Amino acid sequence: MTAGNELLQLRDGVDAATSESGEVYLVRWPHSRALGVLSTPQRGVLRRLASHQCTRDELRREAGAPPGELDGLVERLRDGGWLRVTATADDAPLYTVEPLRAAPPSDAEYHLPHAALSRFATLAPDGDHLVLAAPEGACDIRLHDPRVLAVVRELAGGAEVTALTRQGLAEQAVRRLLADLAFAGVLGRESAADPGDLWSPHELWFHAHSRHGDRHRLGVDMGGTFPFAETLAPLPARRSPVGPPIPLDRPDLDTLRTTDPPLTAVLEDRASQREHDHERPITLHTLGEFLYRCTSVREKVAPDGQEYPGRPYPGGGALYELEFYPLVQRADGLDPGLYRYDQHGHQLERVEAAPEVLRRMAGVVRTASAVSELPQVVVVIAARFGRIMFKYEAMAYALTLKHVGIVYQVMYLVATAMGLAACALGTGTSTELSEAIGADPLAEAAVGEFMLGSAPSSPGRGATP
Numbered sequence: 001m002t003a004g005n006e007l008l009q010l011r012d013g014v015d016a017a018t019s020e021s022g023e024v025y026l027v028r029w030p031h032s033r034a035l036g037v038l039s040t041p042q043r044g045v046l047r048r049l050a051s052h053q054c055t056r057d058e059l060r061r062e063a064g065a066p067p068g069e070l071d072g073l074v075e076r077l078r079d080g081g082w083l084r085v086t087a088t089a090d091d092a093p094l095y096t097v098e099p100l101r102a103a104p105p106s107d108a109e110y111h112l113p114h115a116a117l118s119r120f121a122t123l124a125p126d127g128d129h130l131v132l133a134a135p136e137g138a139c140d141i142r143l144h145d146p147r148v149l150a151v152v153r154e155l156a157g158g159a160e161v162t163a164l165t166r167q168g169l170a171e172q173a174v175r176r177l178l179a180d181l182a183f184a185g186v187l188g189r190e191s192a193a194d195p196g197d198l199w200s201p202h203e204l205w206f207h208a209h210s211r212h213g214d215r216h217r218l219g220v221d222m223g224g225t226f227p228f229a230e231t232l233a234p235l236p237a238r239r240s241p242v243g244p245p246i247p248l249d250r251p252d253l254d255t256l257r258t259t260d261p262p263l264t265a266v267l268e269d270r271a272s273q274r275e276h277d278h279e280r281p282i283t284l285h286t287l288g289e290f291l292y293r294c295t296s297v298r299e300k301v302a303p304d305g306q307e308y309p310g311r312p313y314p315g316g317g318a319l320y321e322l323e324f325y326p327l328v329q330r331a332d333g334l335d336p337g338l339y340r341y342d343q344h345g346h347q348l349e350r351v352e353a354a355p356e357v358l359r360r361m362a363g364v365v366r367t368a369s370a371v372s373e374l375p376q377v378v379v380v381i382a383a384r385f386g387r388i389m390f391k392y393e394a395m396a397y398a399l400t401l402k403h404v405g406i407v408y409q410v411m412y413l414v415a416t417a418m419g420l421a422a423c424a425l426g427t428g429t430s431t432e433l434s435e436a437i438g439a440d441p442l443a444e445a446a447v448g449e450f451m452l453g454s455a456p457s458s459p460g461r462g463a464t465p
Contacts, residue, residue: 005087005088005089006085006086006087006088007053007055007085007086007088007093008049008054008055008059008074008078008083008086009049009052009053009054009083009084010046010049010077010082010083010084011084011098011099013217013220014026014028014082015027015028023035023036024037024038024043026077029217029219030213030217033080033082035073035076039069041063041064041069041070042063045059045062045063045070046073048062053084056070056071056074059074079102081099081138081139083099083103084096084097084098084099085097085103086144087173087177089145089170089173092144092145094144094145094173094177095141095144095145095177096141096144097140097141097184098131098139098141098142099138099139100140100214101138101139101214103138103183108176108179108180108183109172109175109178110161110174110175110176110178110182111175112161113160113161114160114161115158115159115161115164115178115181115188116157116187116188117155117186117187118185118187119201120134120135120185120186120196120204120205121133121134121185121186122201122205123152129142129144130142130143131143132152132184133184133186134184134185134186135185135204135205135208135209136185136196136208137183137184137186138185139184140184141180141181141184141186147169148169150167151167151169151174151177152181155181155187161175164178209394210394210395210398212394216394221393221394223394224391224392224393225391225393226390226391227389227393228389228390229390232386234307234387235384235386235390236307237297237307237308237309237319237387238307238309239323239342239384241340242340242349243340243349243350244349244350245342245348246334246339246348246349246350247346248284248285248288248292248346248347248348249285249288250288250292251293256293260417263413266413266416266417269416270412270413271416271464272423272424273423273456273464274369274370274371274375274423275456276373276376276421276453276455277453277456277457278330278376280454281330281331281454282330282332282376282453282454284331284333286420287334288346289418290411290414290420291326291341291343291346292346293418294312294313294410294411295311295312295313295322295324295343296311296312296343297309297310297343297344300344306319309343309344311343313406313407313410314406315403315406316388316392316403317388317392319391321383321385321387321388321400322381322382322383322400322404322407322447323341323383323384324340324341324343324379324380324381324382325339325340325341325380325382325433325437325446326338326341326348326377326378327339327361327362327365327377327380328377329362329374329376329377329378330377331376331377334348337351338350338361339351340437351436353435353437354435354436357435357436360429360432361378361429362374362378364428364429364432365378365425365451368426368427368449369425369451375423375451375452376454377451377453378450378451378452379411379452380428380433380448380449381407381447381449382445382446382447383445384443384444385397385442385443385445386443388400404447404448411424411450411452412424415452419455420454420455421451421452421453421456422450422451423450424450425450425451428448429446430445431445433445433446434446
Protein backbone atom coordinates (compact mmCIF):
# COMPACT_ATOMS: atom_id res chain seq x y z
CA MET A 1 0.00 0.00 0.00
CA THR A 2 1.38 3.39 -0.94
CA ALA A 3 0.58 6.90 0.20
CA GLY A 4 -1.61 7.27 -2.88
CA ASN A 5 -4.08 4.78 -1.41
CA GLU A 6 -5.14 7.18 1.33
CA LEU A 7 -8.06 9.45 2.03
CA LEU A 8 -7.06 12.60 3.90
CA GLN A 9 -9.05 15.00 6.07
CA LEU A 10 -8.29 17.43 8.88
CA ARG A 11 -8.97 15.86 12.27
CA ASP A 12 -11.95 17.05 14.28
CA GLY A 13 -11.67 20.19 16.35
CA VAL A 14 -8.98 21.94 14.27
CA ASP A 15 -9.34 25.70 13.67
CA ALA A 16 -7.30 27.92 11.35
CA ALA A 17 -6.26 31.47 12.19
CA THR A 18 -4.40 34.09 10.17
CA SER A 19 -2.09 36.64 11.77
CA GLU A 20 -1.78 40.29 10.73
CA SER A 21 1.35 39.35 8.79
CA GLY A 22 -0.60 36.75 6.77
CA GLU A 23 0.80 33.65 8.47
CA VAL A 24 -1.65 30.76 8.90
CA TYR A 25 -1.83 28.81 12.17
CA LEU A 26 -3.64 25.58 12.96
CA VAL A 27 -5.01 25.38 16.48
CA ARG A 28 -6.43 22.50 18.46
CA TRP A 29 -6.05 23.26 22.12
CA PRO A 30 -3.52 22.93 23.65
CA HIS A 31 -1.51 22.51 20.40
CA SER A 32 -0.84 24.92 17.55
CA ARG A 33 1.21 24.75 14.36
CA ALA A 34 2.54 27.65 12.27
CA LEU A 35 2.20 26.95 8.54
CA GLY A 36 3.65 30.26 7.38
CA VAL A 37 2.23 32.38 4.54
CA LEU A 38 0.23 30.10 2.25
CA SER A 39 -0.42 30.55 -1.45
CA THR A 40 -3.96 30.73 -2.77
CA PRO A 41 -3.87 27.07 -3.97
CA GLN A 42 -2.53 25.98 -0.57
CA ARG A 43 -5.36 27.80 1.19
CA GLY A 44 -7.78 26.00 -1.11
CA VAL A 45 -6.21 22.67 -0.13
CA LEU A 46 -6.66 23.52 3.54
CA ARG A 47 -10.33 24.39 3.01
CA ARG A 48 -10.91 21.17 1.07
CA LEU A 49 -9.27 19.06 3.80
CA ALA A 50 -11.43 20.76 6.40
CA SER A 51 -14.69 19.96 4.57
CA HIS A 52 -14.36 16.30 3.49
CA GLN A 53 -12.09 13.39 2.67
CA CYS A 54 -10.03 13.45 -0.50
CA THR A 55 -7.04 11.74 -2.06
CA ARG A 56 -3.78 13.45 -2.94
CA ASP A 57 -4.59 13.11 -6.62
CA GLU A 58 -7.89 14.94 -6.08
CA LEU A 59 -6.06 17.70 -4.20
CA ARG A 60 -3.50 18.04 -6.99
CA ARG A 61 -6.19 18.31 -9.68
CA GLU A 62 -8.23 20.89 -7.77
CA ALA A 63 -5.35 22.98 -6.44
CA GLY A 64 -3.69 23.77 -9.76
CA ALA A 65 -0.41 24.21 -7.89
CA PRO A 66 3.02 22.65 -8.48
CA PRO A 67 3.12 19.15 -6.91
CA GLY A 68 6.00 20.06 -4.62
CA GLU A 69 4.13 23.04 -3.19
CA LEU A 70 1.04 20.97 -2.46
CA ASP A 71 2.76 17.79 -1.28
CA GLY A 72 4.98 19.73 1.09
CA LEU A 73 1.94 21.22 2.83
CA VAL A 74 0.15 17.86 3.02
CA GLU A 75 3.23 16.16 4.49
CA ARG A 76 3.59 18.85 7.14
CA LEU A 77 -0.06 18.40 8.11
CA ARG A 78 0.22 14.63 8.12
CA ASP A 79 3.49 14.42 10.02
CA GLY A 80 2.24 16.89 12.62
CA GLY A 81 -0.80 14.74 13.41
CA TRP A 82 -3.34 17.16 11.91
CA LEU A 83 -4.83 14.73 9.37
CA ARG A 84 -7.12 11.74 9.69
CA VAL A 85 -5.76 9.17 7.24
CA THR A 86 -7.96 6.41 5.84
CA ALA A 87 -6.15 3.47 4.25
CA THR A 88 -7.97 1.96 1.27
CA ALA A 89 -7.80 -1.10 -0.96
CA ASP A 90 -9.65 -1.37 -4.27
CA ASP A 91 -11.21 2.04 -3.57
CA ALA A 92 -12.81 0.74 -0.33
CA PRO A 93 -11.81 2.03 3.12
CA LEU A 94 -9.92 -0.43 5.33
CA TYR A 95 -9.34 1.62 8.47
CA THR A 96 -8.77 5.20 9.58
CA VAL A 97 -5.83 6.45 11.61
CA GLU A 98 -7.17 9.11 13.98
CA PRO A 99 -4.06 10.89 15.29
CA LEU A 100 -3.63 12.10 18.84
CA ARG A 101 -0.18 13.52 18.13
CA ALA A 102 2.49 13.46 15.38
CA ALA A 103 1.92 10.72 12.79
CA PRO A 104 4.31 8.06 11.42
CA PRO A 105 5.85 8.47 7.96
CA SER A 106 3.38 7.81 5.13
CA ASP A 107 5.57 4.98 3.79
CA ALA A 108 6.06 3.24 7.17
CA GLU A 109 5.95 -0.55 7.19
CA TYR A 110 6.25 -3.20 9.91
CA HIS A 111 9.45 -5.23 9.52
CA LEU A 112 9.29 -7.72 12.43
CA PRO A 113 8.27 -11.31 11.62
CA HIS A 114 5.78 -11.66 14.50
CA ALA A 115 3.13 -9.41 16.06
CA ALA A 116 0.68 -9.61 18.96
CA LEU A 117 -1.85 -7.31 20.60
CA SER A 118 -0.83 -5.45 23.72
CA ARG A 119 -2.64 -6.30 26.95
CA PHE A 120 -3.63 -2.62 27.07
CA ALA A 121 -5.46 -2.72 23.72
CA THR A 122 -9.23 -2.23 23.71
CA LEU A 123 -11.77 -2.65 20.95
CA ALA A 124 -14.97 -0.71 21.53
CA PRO A 125 -17.92 0.57 19.47
CA ASP A 126 -18.05 4.24 18.52
CA GLY A 127 -20.98 5.13 16.32
CA ASP A 128 -21.15 2.68 13.44
CA HIS A 129 -17.57 1.44 13.78
CA LEU A 130 -15.23 -0.37 16.13
CA VAL A 131 -12.24 1.58 17.40
CA LEU A 132 -8.98 -0.07 18.44
CA ALA A 133 -7.00 1.95 20.97
CA ALA A 134 -4.40 1.89 23.74
CA PRO A 135 -4.00 4.39 26.58
CA GLU A 136 -0.52 5.61 25.57
CA GLY A 137 -1.06 5.36 21.83
CA ALA A 138 -0.34 8.22 19.45
CA CYS A 139 -3.50 7.47 17.46
CA ASP A 140 -6.66 5.39 17.47
CA ILE A 141 -7.60 2.99 14.66
CA ARG A 142 -11.19 3.07 13.37
CA LEU A 143 -12.01 -0.20 11.60
CA HIS A 144 -14.09 -0.24 8.39
CA ASP A 145 -13.32 -3.55 6.69
CA PRO A 146 -14.03 -7.02 8.18
CA ARG A 147 -10.65 -8.22 6.88
CA VAL A 148 -8.92 -5.77 9.19
CA LEU A 149 -11.04 -7.01 12.11
CA ALA A 150 -10.02 -10.57 11.22
CA VAL A 151 -6.34 -9.58 11.36
CA VAL A 152 -6.87 -7.96 14.76
CA ARG A 153 -8.59 -11.11 16.02
CA GLU A 154 -5.59 -13.23 15.02
CA LEU A 155 -3.22 -10.80 16.75
CA ALA A 156 -4.96 -11.49 20.07
CA GLY A 157 -2.93 -14.68 20.38
CA GLY A 158 0.07 -13.50 18.37
CA ALA A 159 0.74 -14.39 14.74
CA GLU A 160 3.42 -14.52 12.07
CA VAL A 161 3.08 -11.56 9.76
CA THR A 162 3.08 -13.69 6.62
CA ALA A 163 0.20 -15.77 8.02
CA LEU A 164 -1.99 -12.68 8.36
CA THR A 165 -2.33 -12.38 4.58
CA ARG A 166 -4.77 -15.30 4.59
CA GLN A 167 -7.42 -12.83 5.72
CA GLY A 168 -7.49 -11.39 2.22
CA LEU A 169 -5.11 -8.43 2.49
CA ALA A 170 -1.89 -8.12 0.51
CA GLU A 171 1.32 -8.42 2.52
CA GLN A 172 2.20 -4.77 1.92
CA ALA A 173 -1.23 -3.75 3.23
CA VAL A 174 -0.79 -6.00 6.27
CA ARG A 175 2.62 -4.55 7.08
CA ARG A 176 1.31 -1.01 6.70
CA LEU A 177 -1.60 -1.90 9.00
CA LEU A 178 0.80 -3.34 11.57
CA ALA A 179 2.94 -0.18 11.40
CA ASP A 180 -0.15 1.90 12.16
CA LEU A 181 -1.18 -0.49 14.94
CA ALA A 182 2.28 -0.15 16.47
CA PHE A 183 1.96 3.64 16.32
CA ALA A 184 -1.43 3.30 18.02
CA GLY A 185 0.27 1.41 20.86
CA VAL A 186 -1.98 -1.63 20.49
CA LEU A 187 0.85 -4.06 19.68
CA GLY A 188 2.89 -5.61 22.46
CA ARG A 189 6.37 -4.18 22.99
CA GLU A 190 9.39 -6.45 23.40
CA SER A 191 11.41 -4.73 26.12
CA ALA A 192 13.26 -6.26 29.04
CA ALA A 193 12.52 -3.27 31.30
CA ASP A 194 9.26 -1.73 30.11
CA PRO A 195 7.71 0.70 32.63
CA GLY A 196 4.33 -0.43 31.33
CA ASP A 197 4.84 -3.76 33.06
CA LEU A 198 4.08 -2.03 36.36
CA TRP A 199 0.63 -0.92 35.23
CA SER A 200 -2.61 -2.85 35.09
CA PRO A 201 -4.70 -2.05 31.99
CA HIS A 202 -7.60 -0.46 33.83
CA GLU A 203 -5.28 1.79 35.85
CA LEU A 204 -3.41 3.03 32.78
CA TRP A 205 -6.66 3.68 30.92
CA PHE A 206 -8.03 5.54 33.93
CA HIS A 207 -4.88 7.65 34.08
CA ALA A 208 -5.05 8.45 30.36
CA HIS A 209 -8.72 9.40 30.40
CA SER A 210 -8.73 11.46 33.59
CA ARG A 211 -6.07 13.90 32.33
CA HIS A 212 -6.58 16.35 29.51
CA GLY A 213 -4.16 16.39 26.59
CA ASP A 214 -4.10 14.00 23.65
CA ARG A 215 -7.51 12.45 24.31
CA HIS A 216 -9.49 15.26 25.92
CA ARG A 217 -9.78 19.01 25.55
CA LEU A 218 -10.50 20.99 28.67
CA GLY A 219 -13.80 22.82 28.33
CA VAL A 220 -14.84 20.81 25.26
CA ASP A 221 -15.16 17.18 26.36
CA MET A 222 -13.54 17.44 29.78
CA GLY A 223 -13.95 19.56 32.88
CA GLY A 224 -16.88 21.66 34.03
CA THR A 225 -18.94 21.33 30.85
CA PHE A 226 -22.27 20.49 32.60
CA PRO A 227 -22.90 17.66 30.08
CA PHE A 228 -26.37 16.85 31.48
CA ALA A 229 -27.65 20.35 32.15
CA GLU A 230 -30.27 20.10 29.39
CA THR A 231 -31.48 16.58 30.18
CA LEU A 232 -31.27 16.10 33.96
CA ALA A 233 -31.97 18.10 37.09
CA PRO A 234 -29.07 18.43 39.57
CA LEU A 235 -29.24 16.21 42.64
CA PRO A 236 -30.05 18.03 45.87
CA ALA A 237 -27.15 18.56 48.24
CA ARG A 238 -28.92 16.71 51.05
CA ARG A 239 -29.58 13.04 50.53
CA SER A 240 -32.97 11.63 51.49
CA PRO A 241 -33.03 9.94 54.93
CA VAL A 242 -32.48 6.20 55.26
CA GLY A 243 -33.92 5.77 58.74
CA PRO A 244 -35.09 7.46 61.96
CA PRO A 245 -32.73 10.16 63.30
CA ILE A 246 -30.44 9.81 66.31
CA PRO A 247 -29.47 13.32 67.53
CA LEU A 248 -25.79 14.00 68.21
CA ASP A 249 -24.11 16.51 70.52
CA ARG A 250 -22.67 19.48 68.65
CA PRO A 251 -19.07 20.31 69.68
CA ASP A 252 -18.04 23.85 70.62
CA LEU A 253 -15.65 24.86 67.85
CA ASP A 254 -14.70 28.10 69.57
CA THR A 255 -13.46 26.14 72.59
CA LEU A 256 -11.65 23.62 70.37
CA ARG A 257 -9.76 26.47 68.71
CA THR A 258 -8.05 27.12 72.03
CA THR A 259 -7.78 23.59 73.45
CA ASP A 260 -6.78 21.51 70.42
CA PRO A 261 -3.10 20.65 69.92
CA PRO A 262 -1.36 22.81 67.29
CA LEU A 263 -1.36 21.81 63.62
CA THR A 264 2.31 20.85 63.57
CA ALA A 265 1.75 18.52 66.51
CA VAL A 266 -1.10 16.61 64.87
CA LEU A 267 0.75 16.46 61.57
CA GLU A 268 3.86 15.02 63.18
CA ASP A 269 1.97 12.71 65.57
CA ARG A 270 -0.38 11.27 62.95
CA ALA A 271 -0.03 7.51 62.49
CA SER A 272 -2.10 4.61 61.17
CA GLN A 273 -3.31 2.64 64.18
CA ARG A 274 -5.28 -0.54 63.59
CA GLU A 275 -5.67 -1.78 67.18
CA HIS A 276 -8.32 -0.41 69.51
CA ASP A 277 -8.94 -0.49 73.26
CA HIS A 278 -12.07 -2.63 73.37
CA GLU A 279 -12.33 -2.31 77.16
CA ARG A 280 -12.91 1.43 76.66
CA PRO A 281 -14.65 1.66 73.28
CA ILE A 282 -15.38 4.87 71.48
CA THR A 283 -18.52 6.66 72.68
CA LEU A 284 -21.47 8.02 70.74
CA HIS A 285 -20.50 11.51 71.91
CA THR A 286 -16.94 11.12 70.60
CA LEU A 287 -18.10 9.65 67.29
CA GLY A 288 -20.51 12.55 66.86
CA GLU A 289 -17.77 15.10 67.53
CA PHE A 290 -15.46 13.37 65.05
CA LEU A 291 -18.06 13.33 62.28
CA TYR A 292 -19.03 16.94 62.88
CA ARG A 293 -15.47 18.19 62.80
CA CYS A 294 -14.62 16.25 59.65
CA THR A 295 -17.68 16.41 57.43
CA SER A 296 -20.66 18.44 58.68
CA VAL A 297 -22.20 21.19 56.55
CA ARG A 298 -21.34 24.69 57.76
CA GLU A 299 -23.39 26.68 55.28
CA LYS A 300 -25.27 26.24 52.00
CA VAL A 301 -25.87 28.57 49.07
CA ALA A 302 -27.74 28.13 45.78
CA PRO A 303 -26.95 31.10 43.50
CA ASP A 304 -27.85 29.36 40.22
CA GLY A 305 -30.31 26.67 41.25
CA GLN A 306 -27.51 24.25 42.15
CA GLU A 307 -26.96 23.81 45.89
CA TYR A 308 -23.43 24.39 47.16
CA PRO A 309 -22.86 23.27 50.77
CA GLY A 310 -19.76 24.28 52.71
CA ARG A 311 -17.78 21.65 54.61
CA PRO A 312 -14.49 21.59 56.54
CA TYR A 313 -12.62 20.10 53.57
CA PRO A 314 -12.31 21.47 50.01
CA GLY A 315 -14.37 19.90 47.24
CA GLY A 316 -14.35 20.36 43.46
CA GLY A 317 -17.06 22.81 42.42
CA ALA A 318 -18.29 22.91 46.05
CA LEU A 319 -20.61 20.03 45.08
CA TYR A 320 -19.64 17.62 47.91
CA GLU A 321 -20.83 14.29 46.59
CA LEU A 322 -19.48 12.22 49.50
CA GLU A 323 -21.70 10.54 52.10
CA PHE A 324 -20.54 8.85 55.32
CA TYR A 325 -21.85 5.57 56.73
CA PRO A 326 -20.41 4.43 60.10
CA LEU A 327 -20.39 0.64 60.38
CA VAL A 328 -20.39 0.16 64.15
CA GLN A 329 -19.14 -2.94 65.96
CA ARG A 330 -18.48 -1.48 69.42
CA ALA A 331 -19.52 1.98 70.60
CA ASP A 332 -20.68 3.05 74.03
CA GLY A 333 -24.22 4.39 73.65
CA LEU A 334 -24.82 3.05 70.13
CA ASP A 335 -26.04 -0.37 69.02
CA PRO A 336 -23.96 -2.30 66.46
CA GLY A 337 -25.08 -1.79 62.89
CA LEU A 338 -24.84 0.47 59.88
CA TYR A 339 -25.71 4.16 60.13
CA ARG A 340 -25.75 7.15 57.82
CA TYR A 341 -24.40 10.47 59.05
CA ASP A 342 -26.68 13.35 58.06
CA GLN A 343 -24.14 16.11 57.52
CA HIS A 344 -26.84 18.77 57.26
CA GLY A 345 -28.71 17.93 60.48
CA HIS A 346 -25.75 16.49 62.46
CA GLN A 347 -27.51 13.26 63.28
CA LEU A 348 -27.21 9.55 62.61
CA GLU A 349 -29.80 7.46 60.78
CA ARG A 350 -30.04 3.71 61.34
CA VAL A 351 -29.86 1.66 58.12
CA GLU A 352 -32.09 -1.42 58.30
CA ALA A 353 -29.79 -3.74 56.38
CA ALA A 354 -29.78 -7.54 56.21
CA PRO A 355 -27.34 -9.05 58.77
CA GLU A 356 -25.67 -11.10 56.04
CA VAL A 357 -24.82 -7.94 54.08
CA LEU A 358 -23.28 -6.34 57.18
CA ARG A 359 -21.27 -9.49 57.88
CA ARG A 360 -19.86 -9.38 54.36
CA MET A 361 -18.95 -5.71 54.77
CA ALA A 362 -17.19 -6.45 58.06
CA GLY A 363 -15.39 -9.44 56.55
CA VAL A 364 -13.99 -7.34 53.70
CA VAL A 365 -12.72 -4.78 56.22
CA ARG A 366 -11.00 -7.46 58.27
CA THR A 367 -9.29 -8.87 55.18
CA ALA A 368 -8.26 -5.46 53.81
CA SER A 369 -6.89 -4.24 57.15
CA ALA A 370 -5.26 -7.51 58.28
CA VAL A 371 -6.56 -7.11 61.83
CA SER A 372 -7.39 -9.93 64.20
CA GLU A 373 -10.45 -8.17 65.64
CA LEU A 374 -12.94 -6.01 63.84
CA PRO A 375 -12.46 -2.27 64.41
CA GLN A 376 -14.90 -0.47 66.65
CA VAL A 377 -16.12 1.73 63.79
CA VAL A 378 -15.50 1.80 60.06
CA VAL A 379 -16.63 4.99 58.38
CA VAL A 380 -17.63 3.86 54.90
CA ILE A 381 -17.28 6.78 52.47
CA ALA A 382 -19.77 6.70 49.59
CA ALA A 383 -20.29 8.94 46.58
CA ARG A 384 -23.54 10.11 45.04
CA PHE A 385 -22.03 10.14 41.58
CA GLY A 386 -24.71 12.20 39.88
CA ARG A 387 -23.96 15.09 42.21
CA ILE A 388 -20.52 15.62 40.61
CA MET A 389 -21.02 14.02 37.18
CA PHE A 390 -23.77 16.55 36.46
CA LYS A 391 -21.05 19.21 36.15
CA TYR A 392 -17.75 17.48 35.38
CA GLU A 393 -17.09 15.48 32.23
CA ALA A 394 -14.40 12.78 31.83
CA MET A 395 -12.79 13.60 35.20
CA ALA A 396 -15.62 13.27 37.74
CA TYR A 397 -14.62 9.90 39.19
CA ALA A 398 -10.96 10.90 39.40
CA LEU A 399 -12.09 14.01 41.26
CA THR A 400 -14.14 11.87 43.65
CA LEU A 401 -11.07 9.78 44.50
CA LYS A 402 -9.10 12.98 45.14
CA HIS A 403 -11.85 14.03 47.53
CA VAL A 404 -11.55 10.70 49.35
CA GLY A 405 -7.83 11.33 49.83
CA ILE A 406 -8.53 14.80 51.18
CA VAL A 407 -11.10 13.42 53.62
CA TYR A 408 -8.69 10.71 54.74
CA GLN A 409 -6.15 13.34 55.75
CA VAL A 410 -8.78 15.46 57.52
CA MET A 411 -9.98 12.39 59.41
CA TYR A 412 -6.43 11.46 60.37
CA LEU A 413 -5.73 14.92 61.73
CA VAL A 414 -9.01 15.21 63.65
CA ALA A 415 -8.58 11.71 65.10
CA THR A 416 -5.03 12.58 66.16
CA ALA A 417 -6.21 15.79 67.80
CA MET A 418 -8.92 13.81 69.65
CA GLY A 419 -6.56 11.02 70.74
CA LEU A 420 -8.31 8.36 68.67
CA ALA A 421 -6.87 5.40 66.76
CA ALA A 422 -7.36 5.85 63.02
CA CYS A 423 -6.41 4.01 59.84
CA ALA A 424 -7.46 4.54 56.24
CA LEU A 425 -7.94 1.45 54.08
CA GLY A 426 -6.58 1.17 50.57
CA THR A 427 -9.51 -0.76 49.14
CA GLY A 428 -12.89 -2.18 49.98
CA THR A 429 -16.10 -3.29 48.32
CA SER A 430 -18.78 -1.08 46.82
CA THR A 431 -21.62 -3.48 46.11
CA GLU A 432 -22.42 -4.39 49.72
CA LEU A 433 -23.04 -0.81 50.83
CA SER A 434 -25.25 -0.16 47.82
CA GLU A 435 -27.20 -3.32 48.66
CA ALA A 436 -27.47 -2.31 52.32
CA ILE A 437 -28.92 1.13 51.58
CA GLY A 438 -31.03 0.00 48.62
CA ALA A 439 -29.19 2.14 46.07
CA ASP A 440 -28.21 1.52 42.47
CA PRO A 441 -24.40 1.09 42.66
CA LEU A 442 -24.05 3.39 39.65
CA ALA A 443 -25.90 6.09 41.60
CA GLU A 444 -24.31 5.67 45.04
CA ALA A 445 -21.54 3.31 46.09
CA ALA A 446 -18.64 3.04 48.52
CA VAL A 447 -15.37 4.67 47.44
CA GLY A 448 -13.36 4.58 50.69
CA GLU A 449 -13.16 3.16 54.22
CA PHE A 450 -11.70 4.61 57.41
CA MET A 451 -11.24 2.66 60.66
CA LEU A 452 -11.80 4.50 63.93
CA GLY A 453 -11.76 3.58 67.60
CA SER A 454 -10.41 4.32 71.05
CA ALA A 455 -6.62 4.29 71.19
CA PRO A 456 -4.93 1.44 73.10
CA SER A 457 -3.50 2.32 76.50
CA SER A 458 0.06 1.51 75.38
CA PRO A 459 1.19 4.42 73.17
CA GLY A 460 2.16 3.41 69.67
CA ARG A 461 0.84 -0.15 69.93
CA GLY A 462 -0.34 -1.25 66.48
CA ALA A 463 0.73 2.04 64.92
CA THR A 464 2.44 2.43 61.55
CA PRO A 465 3.27 5.53 59.53
